[in-house]
Each structure stands twice: as structure tokens, then as C-alpha cells.
Amino acid sequence: MFYFAEVLFIILGILFIHLGLQGTEWKKRIKFLFFGGFSITMFLWSLYLHITTGNTGLPDETTPLFLFAMISSLYVLVLNTIYWFAIKNKLYSNFNISPYKTISFYSIAVALITMFLFNWIGPTGYQFFSTLLTVIAIIFAFNMCRKSLLIWNLKLILPDDPNKYVFISLDNNSRKDIGETPKHVIHFIMRMDDGSVRFPEVTSNVRYALTNVNFTPRFTSHTTTNEQTSDILLTLINLNNSEKHIIKAVGETADASLLKTAFLYPKDLNNDDELKSASNRNNLDNKHMDLDDLVKLKSLLDDGVITQEDYDIKKKQILGL
Incomplete structure (x- = not known):
């Protein structure tokens, strides 16, 4: 039997995920998907309580560590589900490449280990050995995710030097x-x-x-x-x-x-292809200007405004002779 809170959580989760898939701005998409994931997580948490404890809720002696471990693990699983079925397929298919795939696998493994260990401990119990195993698994996964992200960035983007x-x-x-x-x-x-x-x-x-x-x-x-x-x-x-x-x-x-x-950019710019092209374009423009000047000078010579000697001197200057 579903209660009002559970119905509200599932409706909000579906609505937020839908808004995340339909949005156009990346940051807003992520926010909606995270809110949707949290709502679905609370819905699943309510189902877990119904299955394990009935309708009585958690015992009074429930430890905060148990609540944090279980809810955060559920949240990680829900977010990874959204990644594989929504982000990867609907939004950005290239998110299926490393390191995102590696991070997803490690985080799923840690979430499952955590849920198994703490469910075994129970909401009112505390076992140092089980908690230590979970902490070790989280540290290991975090380190592997960090390495995968760093190696992926360096190999894909940066040169060897x-x-x-x-x-x-x-x-x-x-x-x-x-x-x-x-x-x-x-x-x-x-x-x-x-x-x-x-x-x-x-x-x-x-x-x-x-x-x-x-x-x-x-x-x-x-x-x-x-x-x-x-x-x-x-x-x-x-x-x-x-x-x-x-x-x-x-x-x-x-x-x-x-x-x-x-x-710092080298002082010798002769090896830059784009600057060469720009220089060649400028040279062509200058040549067109030179030809226009020669035409004007020839017209002045024909009209008797300048002498042949003046024309020859200017011609040599324009042509760089």
C-alpha cells in the first residue's frame, strides 16, 4: 500500500527527470536530474522500510551512520541508473567513454558493498570491521576514479611532453x-x-x-x-x-x-603559416595600391603635370627598383 509521501516522491522524481531531459542549458539539466534522483531515492527508501520493518518505521535506536550509508548508497545507484539510461542515451552519447564509465562502475560497486554490509549490521547495530571494509572500498574507488579521470584527460588531450x-x-x-x-x-x-x-x-x-x-x-x-x-x-x-x-x-x-x-610567442614569426598568409594578403593589397599609383602617375605624365624624369624616379620607388 502506497502512502501520500511515496506517491509525491515518485511524481516529483519523474517530473524533475523529465525537465532535465527536456532542458537546453546543461547546468539546469544536471540540477533537475539530481533533484529527480533524490526524489526517486526517497521513494525507494520508503519501500525498503516497508519491506524490512513493515509500517512501523525505523527502530528508535537507529544509528545516523546506518541512515547515511543506506540513503547515500541508494542515491548513488539511482544517479548511475540515470546516467546509463538518460544522460548517456538521451543527452550526450559520448559520456559512455572513460572516465565516466569507470567512475560509474566503481561507484556502483561501492554502493552495493555498503548496502550489503550495513543491511547485515542492521539499523541499531554497529560493527567496526564492516564499517572499516566500507571505508576502504570507498577510498579505493575514489582513488581509482581520480586516476581514470587524470589519465583520460592527459592521454586524450595533452602531448607527451x-x-x-x-x-x-x-x-x-x-x-x-x-x-x-x-x-x-x-x-x-x-x-x-x-x-x-x-x-x-x-x-x-x-x-x-x-x-x-x-x-x-x-x-x-x-x-x-x-x-x-x-x-x-x-x-x-x-x-x-x-x-x-x-x-x-x-x-x-x-x-x-x-x-x-x-x-611566450617567438620573436621570429617566419614559421607561422597563418601569419605568412596574412603577410601575402597584405603584399597583394600593396601591389594593387602600387598599380593604382602608377596609373595615376602615368596620367599626370600624359597631362604634362610631371616630367618624364619625375615619373621614372617615382616608378622606381613604387616598384622597389
């Missing part, structure tokens, strides 16, 4: 200024072989000339050498449209030094 990229943290305005979207979050600045830089997680592939790095380190006090993270101001020039950007990153002296020594 660690001196070619720097991990950066940007403020909101700077991230938007260089093309961050909710789906493509910027974590790295990378140096290309021609000396330009780009942000590899942004799909636009825009390249910039890093022309200046402004950095003043801060310390925890005047008497120690414990360095704090400080603002790094990076001056970038978009190589596509020559727009200038000054963005703010957060880092330490080592990051700023690497940016200064290896990432």
Missing part, C-alpha cells in the same frame, strides 16, 4: 572570453610546435600568441617562504582576427616561469 602544457584555473570572465562552454571546460593551456598556444579542451581550435606574462607571487607571511597561489595575467593575441585578450589565471612561480620561458 609535460613542458608543452600547464594546468591552469581561470576566473569566469576569462573562461568565457576564450570560448569555454558548460560542455567544454578549460583546464590546460598548451604550446603548439610553432610557438602559439591554445586551450585544448575548447573545440574551436583557436590559436593565440602569448605575448606577456605578468605575475607577482604572494607568501603566507613576510617571514616565510611558503608561497600562495597568485594571479597570473596572460596577454593573448588571437591569430585569426588579431584581437587582444588579457585573461586571469591562478598559479605559482613555477607555472609562471614555465609560461614565460617556453610559452
Whole structure:
């Protein structure tokens, strides 16, 4: 027999998940899916109580640890179900790649282990050994998820040479200024072989000339050498449209030094294909201007305004002879 609260939870869960699937903004989608997952979790928790204890609810001696372990495990299972059947299939199919798949498997395993152990202990009992096993499983899964995320990012996005990229943290305005979207979050600045830089997680592939790095380190006090993270101001020039950007990153002296020594745009720009193309376009424009000038000079010569000698001198100057 269903009660009003259970009916309310299942209706809210379905409604929130539906709004999450139909929404257009990524952050709002995630919020609705998380709220929907919590509502479904509370519905399942009510069913669990009915099955295990009948309609009497939990015993008075129920420990907070038991409640936290069981409800959080149910929530993890519900969120993973939403991931596999909603996010992966309905929203972003590429979420089926590592590390999301790895994180999902580990979190499901930990949730099942936790529910089994604490259900075995019971709501009023406490066993140190079982709790310790659960804590070890959670720490192991967290570490494996962290490794999978790091390895995936480095292998998929970054070059093998660690001196070619720097991990950066940007403020909101700077991230938007260089093309961050909710789906493509910027974590790295990378140096290309021609000396330009780009942000590899942004799909636009825009390249910039890093022309200046402004950095003043801060310390925890005047008497120690414990360095704090400080603002790094990076001056970038978009190589596509020559727009200038000054963005703010957060880092330490080592990051700023690497940016200064290896990432500043080289003085010799002869190897840059885009700058060559721009230079060739400018040369063509100049040639058209030169031809127009010669036509005007010839007209002045024909009209007797200038002499042949004047014409020859100007002609040589225009043609660079």
C-alpha cells in the first residue's frame, strides 16, 4: 500500500527527470536530474522500510551512520541508473567513454558493498570491521576514479611532453572570453610546435600568441617562504582576427616561469603559416595600391603635370627598383 509521501516522491522524481531531459542549458539539466534522483531515492527508501520493518518505521535506536550509508548508497545507484539510461542515451552519447564509465562502475560497486554490509549490521547495530571494509572500498574507488579521470584527460588531450602544457584555473570572465562552454571546460593551456598556444579542451581550435606574462607571487607571511597561489595575467593575441585578450589565471612561480620561458610567442614569426598568409594578403593589397599609383602617375605624365624624369624616379620607388 502506497502512502501520500511515496506517491509525491515518485511524481516529483519523474517530473524533475523529465525537465532535465527536456532542458537546453546543461547546468539546469544536471540540477533537475539530481533533484529527480533524490526524489526517486526517497521513494525507494520508503519501500525498503516497508519491506524490512513493515509500517512501523525505523527502530528508535537507529544509528545516523546506518541512515547515511543506506540513503547515500541508494542515491548513488539511482544517479548511475540515470546516467546509463538518460544522460548517456538521451543527452550526450559520448559520456559512455572513460572516465565516466569507470567512475560509474566503481561507484556502483561501492554502493552495493555498503548496502550489503550495513543491511547485515542492521539499523541499531554497529560493527567496526564492516564499517572499516566500507571505508576502504570507498577510498579505493575514489582513488581509482581520480586516476581514470587524470589519465583520460592527459592521454586524450595533452602531448607527451609535460613542458608543452600547464594546468591552469581561470576566473569566469576569462573562461568565457576564450570560448569555454558548460560542455567544454578549460583546464590546460598548451604550446603548439610553432610557438602559439591554445586551450585544448575548447573545440574551436583557436590559436593565440602569448605575448606577456605578468605575475607577482604572494607568501603566507613576510617571514616565510611558503608561497600562495597568485594571479597570473596572460596577454593573448588571437591569430585569426588579431584581437587582444588579457585573461586571469591562478598559479605559482613555477607555472609562471614555465609560461614565460617556453610559452611566450617567438620573436621570429617566419614559421607561422597563418601569419605568412596574412603577410601575402597584405603584399597583394600593396601591389594593387602600387598599380593604382602608377596609373595615376602615368596620367599626370600624359597631362604634362610631371616630367618624364619625375615619373621614372617615382616608378622606381613604387616598384622597389
